[in-house]
Structures are given as C-alpha cells and as structure tokens.
Amino acid sequence: MSATSSSDNLTVVPGKARGAAAVSFADRLRPYVWTLRSGLRTMRFLFGRFPRECPVCGYKGRFFAYANPLALGINIDSLCPRCFSHERHRLLVLADRAQALFANKNILHFAPEHGLKAYIHARQPRGYTTCEFGGRGADLDINIEKIDLPDNAFELVVCCHILEHVDDHLAIPDLFRIVSKGGTLIAMTPVIEGWDKTFEDGSKQKTEDDRILYFNQHDHLRFFGGDLRSRLRSAGFIVDEYTAVEPDVSRYGLIRGEKVFLCRKPEA
Ligand SMILES: [Zn+2]
Numbered sequence: 001m002s003a004t005s006s007s008d009n010l011t012v013v014p015g016k017a018r019g020a021a022a023v024s025f026a027d028r029l030r031p032y033v034w035t036l037r038s039g040l041r042t043m044r045f046l047f048g049r050f051p052r053e054c055p056v057c058g059y060k061g062r063f064f065a066y067a068n069p070l071a072l073g074i075n076i077d078s079l080c081p082r083c084f085s086h087e088r089h090r091l092l093v094l095a096d097r098a099q100a101l102f103a104n105k106n107i108l109h110f111a112p113e114h115g116l117k118a119y120i121h122a123r124q125p126r127g128y129t130t131c132e133f134g135g136r137g138a139d140l141d142i143n144i145e146k147i148d149l150p151d152n153a154f155e156l157v158v159c160c161h162i163l164e165h166v167d168d169h170l171a172i173p174d175l176f177r178i179v180s181k182g183g184t185l186i187a188m189t190p191v192i193e194g195w196d197k198t199f200e201d202g203s204k205q206k207t208e209d210d211r212i213l214y215f216n217q218h219d220h221l222r223f224f225g226g227d228l229r230s231r232l233r234s235a236g237f238i239v240d241e242y243t244a245v246e247p248d249v250s251r252y253g254l255i256r257g258e259k260v261f262l263c264r265k266p267e268a
Contacts, residue, residue, distance in 0.1 A: 007031040045076050055093040056115040057083035063253050070208070077253045083115030087255045088160060088188050093119060094186040094252065095242040095260045101156060101186065108178070110162050112138060120158075129154075145170040147178055155183040163189045164220045168231060176235040176265060185237060185263040190216075193257065195225030228260035228261070237263035 045123045048062020059082040066086065067074035078086055085093075093116075098171075102120050106127035109120065120128060120240055135141030142148065144159075145167050157179055163171060175185050192199075200222035211218055233238050242260040249256055 007197055008149075015173040016119060035110045040076060042076070050079050050250075052077055053251055054080040054083060054085055054115075055097070056080065056119050057089050059083065066219055070212065071216050072212060073216070075255075080115065083118065085113070085115040086205060087253060088111055088258060089116050091242075091244055091254050091258055092116065092158075092160065092186065092188065093246050093256075094248060095262070098153070098242065099262070100154075100162070101184070101262075105156040106154055106180075107156045107158065109150075110142070110144060111160070112158075116158075116179065126155075130259040144174070147174040149178050149188055151177050152180040152183075153178045155180050157183075157185045159185060160188045161190070164186060164204060164215070164222060164224065166221070168222075172235045172237075179265045181265055182267045183265050185232075185261075187232065187261040187263055188259070189224055189228065189261075190220075191224045191226070191228055191259065193226060195223070197227050198225045198231075199223045210246070232263050236265065238266060239263050 021115050029033035042065070043219070046065045048064060051061055052063050053060050054063075057080060059080055061081075063077045064079040064081055064101075065074055065076045066078035076148060080086075102125050105125050107120060107125045107129070108118065109128065109130045111132055112130040117130065129140060130138040131142035132138035133141070140149075144162060157175055159175065175187075179185050199214070201214070204210045208218045210244040211220055215221065215223055219259050229239050240262040242262060244252070244254050248254065
C-alpha cells in the first residue's frame with residue numbers, strides 16, 4: 001500500500017509540510033552530522049570493539065575492521081590480526097569441528113588462504129594440494145572454468161568465495177567432475193537469501209564502477225540468490241548446509257546466517 005493511499009489517516013497541518021522549502025538549515029545539516037558521527041564511531045572501532053576468539057589459529061583478543069578497498073562497506077571485528085582469517089574462514093573451521101571435514105582426506109584447495117592453509121595442514125589430511133589461477137604461491141595453476149585435472153581426483157575440494165568471480169555455469173560441473181564419488185565440494189560465496197534468483201547481467205559487468213555498484217566488489221560478476229542451491233544440484237551434487245548460531249556467532253566474530261554449502265557427490 002502506498003504512503004499516499006486514500007485509506008491512510010494522515011493529517012496535514014498547514015505550514016508544517018516537510019517539502020523542500022520547509023527544510024531548515026539545521027535540518028539540512030543534520031544528516032552530515034549523523035554521518036560524520038557514524039564515521040568517527042567506526043574509526044574508534046577500527047582495531048576492535050569486543051574481544052573474540054579465532055578458531056583457525058587460537059588467537060584471543062580484538063579483531064580488526066576490514067574493508068576491501070575496491071568494495072563498499074566495512075566489517076567491524078572482522079580480521080584476525082594473527083592468521084588474517086575473516087568471518088567465513090572461522091565459520092568453515094566450526095563446520096570442520098562439527099563434521100571432521102579435513103582429517104584423512106585427499107584435498108584440493110582453490111585460492112588457499114593463509115590461516116586456513118595452516119589449519120588444514122594441522123588436521124593431517126591424506127593429501128593436500130593448493131591451486132590458484134596464475135599459479136602464484138600455489139602447487140598448481142588451475143583455471144576453475146576449465147579444470148585440467150582427472151575425474152574423481154579429490155575427496156574434498158575447498159572453494160571459498162570464488163564462484164562469484166567466475167562463470168559458475170562452467171565451474172560447478174567441472175568441480176563435480178573432479179570430486180570423487182562420495183566426496184564433497186565445500187562452496188562458500190556471498191548469497192542474498194532474500195532473493196530467489198541470482199542477479200547477473202552482462203551489461204553491468206563491463207566497468208569496475210558497475211561491478212562495485214551492482215555486485216559490491218570490483219571483480220564480482222553476480223550476487224547469488226537462493227537458487228545457488230539449484231545451480232549446485234543441477235550439476236549432480238546433494239547440497240547440505242552448515243551455519244553457526246549464538247553464542248558462537250559473537251564469540252568467533254561471524255556473519256549471522258552465513259552458510260557453508262557442503263555439496264556431496266553421490267556414490268553411484
Ligand atoms: Zn586467527
């Protein structure tokens with residue numbers, strides 16, 4: 001129902017209209033004051049608001065604020081100053097604590113993150129291979145849209161915040177192909193749960209400003225909606241989900257409702 005619907009019981013007082021002409025100088029100043037105050041408050045908390053715990057490296061203390069310089073927004077209490085973990089890495093480690101994802105598995109890890117790499121090593125996997133497009137700092141140079149690896153090669157594939165950067169219609173079937181039967185793909189990516197359908201539009205991927213405006217980061221190509229699940233299922237995966245609730249969300253500095261998608265390849 002619109003705010004001007006005839007059923008609205010609004011009383012307009014002459015001389016009190018909130019039109020542009022009626023806005024005082026103090027009113028016009030107010031949003032600047034509010035925003036400056038928000039900025040100053042954010043600056044106060046750049047190096048932490050509350051003590052937290054990092055399940056990746058065991059650090060206890062304040063996490064730092066983090067913002068990708070080529071994105072919008074800033075997360076307070078986001079970055080572990082010891083292992084550089086973000087919220088998603090700490091959530092994945094909680095999923096591992098609950099389901100023993102890494103121990104005794106032959107693992108392929110895309111774009112390996114510093115802290116997570118050390119954590120997985122310490123779980124004593126049966127095999128652990130890292131890969132990166134371009135190969136920098138990793139064991140293999142792999143293009144996730146055209147994976148040059150044999151079928152059924154890995155029991156566990158870790159793919160954390162990559163699918164939003166690439167053509168997932170190419171990547172997901174190829175990931176399914178390289179996961180062994182009964183094995184698992186760990187997929188994490190930003191998902192707008194309020195959207196049934198992924199937003200992607202080739203005309204809005206062309207410039208850095210458009211990608212920041214529509215997808216919130218200079219190198220993102222889409223915002224997944226709830227249909228991420230059907231995209232994963234259509235490749236053949238059985239999709240399970242893990243999320244954390246309180247008190248773990250506050251204790252470990254997590255994003256409320258963030259999901260780890262545990263995508264299992266059927267045995268047969
Ligand atoms: Zn840490």
